[in-house]
Amino acid sequence: MLKLIVGVFFCGAVLAQGNVRVLLAEGELNESSEWHFTTSKKSFLCLYSEGSLFCNGKPLGKKAVRISADDNRCRYQDIVYAGQIALIIQDNHWYVINNISLDEYVYSVLRSESWPGWPLEVNKVFAIMVRTYAVHKMMVAKKSKKKQLFDIKATNIHQTYKGVHDFEHLLQAVNETHDIIITYNKEPIVAMYDSCCGGIVPAHISGFDFKSNPYLARPYACTFCTECKLYNWKIVYPQELLVTILQQEFPDLSFIKEIHVHESDKAGKVMQVNVKAGRFHKKISGTLMYRLCKDVRSFCYTIKKEGKNIIFTGKGFGHHMGVCQWGVRTMAKQGFLFKEILDYYYPGTTLMKLVTEPYDATA
Template sequence: MISYFKLILFIFPLYLFCPPNKTYVKVLLTEITPHSVKTLNISSSHGIIVDTKEDGHTKRSYYFKNSVPLQIDHQTVFLNNKKIKTQHPIRINAFDGHIRYNHENYFGTFYILFHDKKIYLVNKVELEDYIYSVLRTEGWPGWPLEVNKVFAITCRSYVIKKVLEARTSKKPFHIKNSNAHQTYRGIRHNNVHKQAVDETAGIFLGYKNQPIAAMFDSCCGGISPAQINGSLAGVDFKKAPYLARKQICTHCKKCKIFHWGFELPLKEFEHRFATIVSDLENLTNITISKVDNAGLVHKLTLHYGNKKIKVVEGKKLYSLFTEVKSSVFTITKKKDNLVIKGQGYGHHLGLCQWGAWQMVKDGWNYIRILHFFYPGTTFMQLKDKESEKENS
């Protein structure tokens, strides 16, 4: 481990960086809206302790042998059918071992938090345990150690940025557990993932001494991020110039989703678009009406009825058809069918996972790969994380 650090220090300046609350990540598991009724399926095979402050001051602890009888009914929490009268955080800890939620094991502690008329179930987990869990769903099982190191640093950079952003927002969590941020579904043991996390512990990418928004996708399709219209794609290249990579990735071209395509009858397009366009009937064609220099489709025009047209967001095609893998595609009319052909899988920004896999096969190490995908960034290291104290 020491030799790795020396290597990085020798090649790149390694900044010490110490954001507060960095050691723990608060992950949103579920958000319960004011009028919902929900049972939370939380358990542990070695007993579970629930801490409450029912009168606002006195702490009360409850022990349950296996599962926690927790119901939420219109903003009120019921523990063992007893109403919890205050809105102080409720802490749930496994007596020993992992805590289970919806049949998945998790590291750390759960909290039920009350905020803005909603109730949140949040998992507070140590950063490196979080990264290890994220690799289960954001990584690819069986891929080499060096690729998993790339993923570990990418996911760590992203979550550290989210932790810092949460300091200025009032949300009671740092990051969502869905692909809106990074998918996180608890622990599945994997030796390569563990080694990748351990050997990169605390390392992340920074730009101007701040953690970067390390976006990544599955396959970039050889699209040039620098040519993407940032404002239309929802990314600010002035704030994140490391996402406007000029060098094109050709490393993913052998993967199956570099090119994709499908052909369906116009009637099928009409059927699906009718869910968002109320008067849609007799669809005769769909044409691309706004595309940026990189090839991302931002607007589509539906031609239907008696010379009617309707302009819709390009991403609607993505949301209505699972066959559509990215926003880079062409549409060709072929008799009564439409043929869609596209490139890449994802948003075309940041790290290309299949590209990184091929780079490792070609002898690249994780440092060189990350500098390729996030130009202008610097390797940084969380400082003295052991000395930081847990705080909720």
């Protein structure tokens, strides 16, 4: 049977029917696995037992169930989602996946990843970035040799996605940037962003693959985020507290006699921290320090010991790459438009439109 579906064409590729598949949850399958879904009309209790999937007591005879409702709403784990929700069993693993239109997804993610109270132009910038990142993930999934069940995860590993919200003014940012994405060499870019770059020059950051993502190698400092409280920050750790934190990885550490940044790269990103205490002498990588010390806001800082305190003094909030949220806010307030802002933060990129056209799904 000939069936027409609306698909999204981009640079000759057809993206999965223009919808994005978001992984909401996953886990190992066991005999007590169960899932609850609710629509405005019905509740669904799905169980996995003795190798079969049951829904409301009935065996399904297949390893997937898809739930959608006339009002386009479905609840899972106390969050309401637009679109369809699928529960899929594969290789002793279960996946709950939300299949949703790209713009509904962008609208949802803006609530979490942008600043709904900030100017419209800021949210337009974010709508384009969120869409671009999603399209990038959709294309990666599509090109993957192994069949992918989902395109993107719902957590901040990718982009935080929390379903339906009522910040309706964000729709304007989505609608006014409809189908626009950021490209480099006609491919969607990896649209990285952080909260405040602290004036760090991304091109000077070591250990990053700028060859694959040259648009992230911005060779000049952002000068628009100085208003952010975390442009310059200072964290004071009482020595005992920092010892307790570092003991997670170094249980034989009992006090800190000396601590300083041993090596930084050209950008100021900490590569190694030197810690001395009696016979204890360790060089701790900057990445590990960042992971252990939750109050340290970024990768660029210095450390000094003053009496019984260890003082970290640093710049920015985040990883210093791509768009700087606080910088975008200032640029928007100064009248810059989304294209100018994106050109500034992702040099060498071009804005393109996804083209929505009908295609023959049986072809």
